[in-house]
Amino acid sequence: MPGVDDAPETASRDRFVVTREPLDLGGLIAQLADPAFGALATFVGTVRSPNRGKRVRFIDYEGYEAMMTTQMARVAAELRERHAVGAVAIAHRLGRLEPGAASIAVVVASPHRAAALAACREGIDRCKELLPVWKYEVDDDGGGWVVGSTGAAEPL
């Protein structure tokens, strides 16, 4: 893979965060920053409203916290196999979030922008499939569990 040899061995810089506090994107970027990384790509997902035509009041996020961390590490390992990735940070917030609040952040540091952007895009897609998190969304008409993905494994 071209460029892989440029990537410093810095898996120890990776950060995987599960929190009930507001996400600290600036803090994640500061932890990954390194002169060797000329590119830092970030993705931030927020609570969307309206969703499917309805005004969202809030979403309660529930997670299997211990497994979230192991799956975040798996996502980072996959990205490192496929891209010239220097360091990866993934953070997910749990608890009650109102529209506009950030629920997930994926940050990828790399020597070059093409790898950083591609890995960041792939990283959020894999997080959507793999992180054991569930959304209970409440709008003006009531609430319900958001339909999820079974891309992670063979379902029962």
Next chain:
Amino acid sequence: MKIRALFFASLREQAGCDRLELELDDGVSVRELAATLEDRLDGLRLAGSLCAVNERYAAPDAELRGGDVVAFLPPVSGG
């Protein structure tokens, strides 16, 4: 052998609890554990859900060992 089952989100609501300790025969699979749980917990329906053994996704035919923590997970919707 002793197994701990965990339930999350809608499955926790169906089960009426978030965990259950069970004594099972050696060599039981995830699928067999699921059937036992459905028998024991009225209203619990595990078809279509994902499972994880010791925090890693596992196939329904995975064989369990004493001390395993088996989580039953509705399809995931993080992010």
